């Protein structure tokens with residue numbers, strides 16, 4: 001399948017694995033890229049720019065296909081050394097960067113100067129337009145369904161994607177709620193040039209996370225996610241568990257007076273315990289509604305091949321046959 005996204009990034013299939021904290025390590029990024037998609041290393045999961053440089057080098061030994069690095073600009077207790085991470089990306093010869101969160105404008109000149117393509121993840125049409133205006137090459141349009149940070153507008157992809165198609169001239173991929181060939185064909189029909197998946201890629205054999213995480217996703221239904229941190233305007237979609245119930249009780253009790261410190265125990269530094277050790281109730285972790293469509297733990301190659309075969313069947317048989 002040839003789209004503006006496969007052309008832009010030099011990949012075989014229009015499928016991207018979004019950056020994921022403590023999931024997007026070289027094992028997953030290289031497996032996705034080897035399967036013909038675009039794998040992405042999550043920059044900030046590496047505690048220092050030096051460690052990111054090592055992770056990029058490690059990924060290069062595992063694939064000779066293009067892969068990217070995610071740089072997330074979100075509110076944080078101690079701001080990371082972004083210029084240092086940027087240097088690691090540039091010096092590591094990475095040619096694709098996925099930015100997310102705040103406006104990446106400040107870092108674009110350095111990226112452009114080194115021929116790096118930038119795909120910015122946005123949850124609204126207005127932010128997508130801004131990304132286009134400041135010179136991003138593509139956008140990942142992240143609907144309300146998504147795992148992680150869906151923003152504060154709550155517009156699902158059935159509206160958000162065609163709205164993005166009406167306004168944007170740069171290519172965009174659909175993100176949030178994408179799982180299979182049906183998702184890909186629907187995304188293309190709504191104007192996207194491919195799709196970005198997070199949650200679906202966690203439940204793969206190569207994802208370097210504890211098996212409990214994969215099984216929790218397989219066991220979850222579309223009813224099992226919750227939105228947290230809305231009073232802080234830092235909304236995150238997570239899988240429901242006792243820590244999330246506790247956090248939501250605090251949000252209810254404190255209302256507008258809620259501060260980050262009140263929920264520190266449920267959100268700060270919990271990812272290594274969840275992803276690495278499989279302590280599923282250690283805190284809140286991002287997960288999309290799409291968990292309701294995930295029933296197995298295939299390899300990345302099996303997953304991507306299945307998506308492309310299903311998409312082709314849908315286009316050639318079901319859709320063509322309707323006419």
Ligand SMILES: Cc1cc2nc3c(=O)[nH]c(=O)nc-3n(C[C@H](O)[C@H](O)[C@H](O)COP(=O)(O)O)c2cc1C
Nearest residue numbers: 018019020021100146147148176177198199286288
């Ligand atoms: C466990 C997890 C961690 C994530 N961490 C990040 C992150 O660090 N930076 C980022 O830009 N997006 C992050 N995301 C969002 C994904 O890159 C992607 O946009 C999202 O998962 C798409 O929605 P889906 O889960 O329905 O596929 C994360 C998602 C999950 C599920």
